[in-house]
Amino acid sequence: MKNIDIVVIGQTGQLSCAYHDLFKHKNNLDNVCFLSRKDLDLTKTSEIAKTLDSLFCNCNVKVVINTAADTAVEDIETHKDRAFQTNAVGPGILASWCAEKNTHFIHFSTDYVYCGDGKIPWKETSETAPLNVYGASKLAGENKIIETACKHLIFRTSWIYSSVGRNFFTTMLQLGESKEELKIICDQIGAPTYAVHLAEISWAAYQKICNKNPFPSGIYNLCSNGFTSWYGFASKIFELAYPLDKKLIVKKITPVKSIEHSSKVCRPLNSRLALEKFQKTFNLDIPHWEAGLKECMEIVYASHPTQD
Numbered sequence: 001m002k003n004i005d006i007v008v009i010g011q012t013g014q015l016s017c018a019y020h021d022l023f024k025h026k027n028n029l030d031n032v033c034f035l036s037r038k039d040l041d042l043t044k045t046s047e048i049a050k051t052l053d054s055l056f057c058n059c060n061v062k063v064v065i066n067t068a069a070d071t072a073v074e075d076i077e078t079h080k081d082r083a084f085q086t087n088a089v090g091p092g093i094l095a096s097w098c099a100e101k102n103t104h105f106i107h108f109s110t111d112y113v114y115c116g117d118g119k120i121p122w123k124e125t126s127e128t129a130p131l132n133v134y135g136a137s138k139l140a141g142e143n144k145i146i147e148t149a150c151k152h153l154i155f156r157t158s159w160i161y162s163s164v165g166r167n168f169f170t171t172m173l174q175l176g177e178s179k180e181e182l183k184i185i186c187d188q189i190g191a192p193t194y195a196v197h198l199a200e201i202s203w204a205a206y207q208k209i210c211n212k213n214p215f216p217s218g219i220y221n222l223c224s225n226g227f228t229s230w231y232g233f234a235s236k237i238f239e240l241a242y243p244l245d246k247k248l249i250v251k252k253i254t255p256v257k258s259i260e261h262s263s264k265v266c267r268p269l270n271s272r273l274a275l276e277k278f279q280k281t282f283n284l285d286i287p288h289w290e291a292g293l294k295e296c297m298e299i300v301y302a303s304h305p306t307q308d
């Protein structure tokens with residue numbers, strides 16, 4: 001069997017697809033193994049270590065990147081056990097496996113670990129107080145990873161979107177083709193993060209420190225630069241898409257407050273993440289959210305040129 005030095009948990013998600021494209025672009029796919037839920041189910045906790053042992057017994061895996069998570073924020077409210085298995089217990093077992101093998105572990109967490117009060121960007125040291133089950137399960141995952149003392153990077157990110165799959169960006173373009181008016185939340189503020197940029201910059205960060213001793217294990221906020229609301233994000237999507245997409249019929253975007261929008265999940269209003277710790281540690285430029293959106297737009301309309 002060929003040597004695998006990078007294992008990516010998750011195969012169909014937004015971030016894992018971005019990692020796949022990144023490694024393909026670097027001509028590096030031969031050394032990388034992507035594991036789907038069928039290959040390794042994070043809820044089947046008793047099988048995780050055995051599966052990794054049997055798949056990689058003859059390999060010297062340098063890094064495991066966990067992109068998998070139960071991200072169905074609304075559904076999770078009524079499936080707490082599944083959420084904690086997938087987002088906390090499973091990642092803890094992955095981290096233990098990495099600790100035992102002296103393998104590095106990269107994991108992604110969320111802005112939802114914070115309560116969302118105020119207007120000041122959250123630092124990694126700010127108090128955590130998740131408002132919903134998703135946030136609580138992701139916070140528990142961070143703690144389980146840290147407990148194992150493996151060499152880890154935990155990136156807290158926010159509002160991931162890409163040109164594929166179901167996310168805010170693709171949903172807006174779909175709705176814009178079927179509705180003339182959209183009501184979009186204007187009081188939740190954060191940074192829309194293009195999955196391609198997140199894969200690139202998290203990998204670049206890891207490359208910078210992978211040979212460092214001691215390894216700078218820890219939690220790092222990592223999302224796009226700049227902030228906006230979902231309303232601001234939607235407005236920019238349509239501003240850029242209108243000249244390119246003749247199928248769009250949406251004429252009015254109305255800002256609404258979270259309390260006017262019916263949802264069984266409480267979400268943080270302030271999802272601003274402070275990026276100084278990441279910048280100081282890795283000395284890398286983080287792209288602005290508008291730059292990510294422009295790139296994503298180019299991908300969408302290059303593959304589906306202006307539809308008449």
Ligand SMILES: NC(=O)c1ccc[n+]([C@@H]2O[C@H](COP(=O)([O-])OP(=O)(O)OC[C@H]3O[C@@H](n4cnc5c(N)ncnc54)[C@H](OP(=O)(O)O)[C@@H]3O)[C@@H](O)[C@H]2O)c1
Binds near residue numbers: 010071108160
């Ligand atoms: N999306 C966001 O806005 C956001 C914001 C902050 C942080 N994050 C974090 O960033 C990371 C990447 O998010 P993403 O948006 O790329 O996620 P995503 O698109 O929702 O993909 C999640 C992936 O996890 C897999 N998965 C779910 N349950 C699993 C299980 N029990 N065992 C194995 N795999 C399982 C899914 O597989 P299937 O296709 O089989 O379901 C899918 O491949 C996650 O850690 C997420 O918590 C996301």
